[in-house]
Amino acid sequence: MSRVTPTQELDRLVELIASAPGGVGIEAIEQQLGTPLHRRTLQRRLAVLVAQQRIDMLGERRTARYHRRAAPADRAAEPEHTWRTAPAQDDLPVSAAGAEIRDHVTQPRHLRSPVGYRQSFLEQYHPNHTAYLPPALREQLHAMGRSPAQQTPAGTFAKDILNRLLIDLSWASSHLEGNTYSRLDTERLIEFGQAAEGKDALETQMILNHKQAIEYLVLSPDNARVQTDTLIALHALLSDGLMADPSAVGRVRRRAVEIGGSVYLPLALPQRLEELLGIVVQMAAEITDPFEQAFFLMVHLPYLQPFEDVNKRVSRLAANIPFIRHNLCPLSFIDVPQQAYVNAMLGVYELNRVDLLRDVFVWAYERSCQQYVAVQQTLVPPDIFRLRHRQALAEVVAAIVRQGEAVTEQAVKSKIPASVPVAEHAHFCTLVLSEFASLHAGNAVRFGIRPLEFSAWQRR
Structure with missing residues (x-):
């Protein structure tokens, strides 16, 4: 858990920045502080102040200048360029803690210290006692996610909207992996089997793999369970035809892997991976709240990296298992910006902090619910x-x-x-x-x- 920065230290930074009407760079701030402070620590504190709207950051990260934010009443008299903040890095609103994480993971790799798998991150979590999602937030998510099929057998609602879900989730999850299929291309592929012209065959395969994996969960409710066999099956379906080594499909990895763009080095020992995967699954299965269970899977499956590839795709579909079982609105990841999701996962990998991923998760779920409101209203009452x-x-x-x-x-x-x-x-x-x-x-x-x-x- 991150330490809380004392208010006095943040106030001192604001006063120091306010003393320079033309703005001040991070090197000058370091010199004026007088006391030694690690560069990354200072960057995190500045990010907190930007998120709190107490200061503004103008320019690119390495050449940025920080300004004391003017009071609203004073702004009209100032030229716009003196108070306008730098463009947002993505389209998602994030918390102060999320902004701090984003500030860290978007630094160049050489400024971030390499880290390995920390088992303590998993051990600190105790199902139904620890909570990544506060109770008030879970209540809000439950209110958003209720469906007309609440009193029907598990999986009924997902079946009712299956055609829409196949297209939305297949497209959005593939898009987060860099797939260039449009939503319309995806719809034509899933409904009519028409591959889009000019697209790589691997992109087409990725979409079709998602379709098959979603049907595996939705059409057979017994498959929609948090258990190791289900995750292995999801990996086999999602990675079919996409792995350099075909024997790695549906199998816990037997070699070391690296995360592109990250300084995180996942665990390499196969026997230990299998043991930890079993522990992660067992802990997830014990969680009673469907939203906490879904988020736990989104955090710890990619962090462990149990497969040679396709780990995040497995986690996104696995996160829908509790929603299918409880007849809640599914999480389609529709409209989630790729960079926002990548930054959130880097925060988990490198800092073991879930705040930014939680911001993305909540925004994505609310967006998914908005997408399915119209679908819910047009559903015929169940027979x-x-x-x-x-x-x-x-x-x-x-x-x-x-x-x-x-x-x-x-x-x-x-x-x-x-x-x-x-x-x-x-x-x-x-x-x-x-x-x-x-x-x-x-x-x-x-x-x-x-x-x-x-x-x-x-x-x-």
Whole structure:
């Protein structure tokens, strides 16, 4: 946990900067302080004052000059350039602590000290006692994320908005990795299988991998659990065709890795990685609040780097597991600026501080909820009969398709399982026939039917 800077020290800095009407550079500030102070410490304190709007920073970081911020009443009489702050580094509002982290991680690498994996960062967390998200913030997130499907079986809401979620999350998560597909390109690829012209095949593969991984979680609620097997499966789906070593797909890494642009050096010993991955998963599974659980996974999975690559993608989909299970609005990462997310992760890697990532997480979740408000309002109220017999419905539809039978009332009745009461057979039969009326290769996956199986049934 970071130390709190005494108010007197910050006040002294403001007075020193105010004594130079034309602004002052960081070297001059160091000289005037008189007492030795590490450059990074001084930069952090200046970042706090900028975030508190007590001073302004003009110019690039290395040549910046700091000015005492004028009172609002005095500003109208001053030329704009004397009080306008430097352009924001990204589009997200951040807390003072988040700004301090961002100030540190955006320094050149040679000014940041190399660090390794600190197990103490994990050991300091105690599920349901430690909290990265304060109680008031969790209440706010719960209020934003409630869905119409709150009282229905786990995963119902995610299934209801699956088509929209597939496009949003596949595109946004891939975009955070530098993928240049547009949202419209992504929609065409997912809905019609049309790869965008001029795009690298690996970018297309990345989008399709996301689609498959999301369907893995949403279409089979038993898969949406915080357990090691689920994370391994997500990695296998997300990294398929993207790894230099195909044997590294769906496997804990066996070699050392580096983080591009960071001074963080992840743990290298394979046996230790497997042990720590098990501990991270066990701790996450014990967390009862879905938002705290999601955020914990976003912090500690990338920090551990259990796989050779694709760790952040795994963490973003894993963070949606508690939302799927609790029928909360999913986290699609829509419109999150790539640099804001990168800076937040660097703060975790190099400082073991979560403030900036928490800022990004909260902003991203609120944005996702805003995106799905319209979707929620247009949802048809759930069919309770269909929900109650969803398993039987899937079994009958899949059986008719795989056995190549014609869709008749007799064929349906011959396959109704014992779980459907005799008194409800007529209603159930009508439900199955109506499902076949709208069945096509794109939505047949809801019943576990692969595209090739559906095509073979159509030909028959």
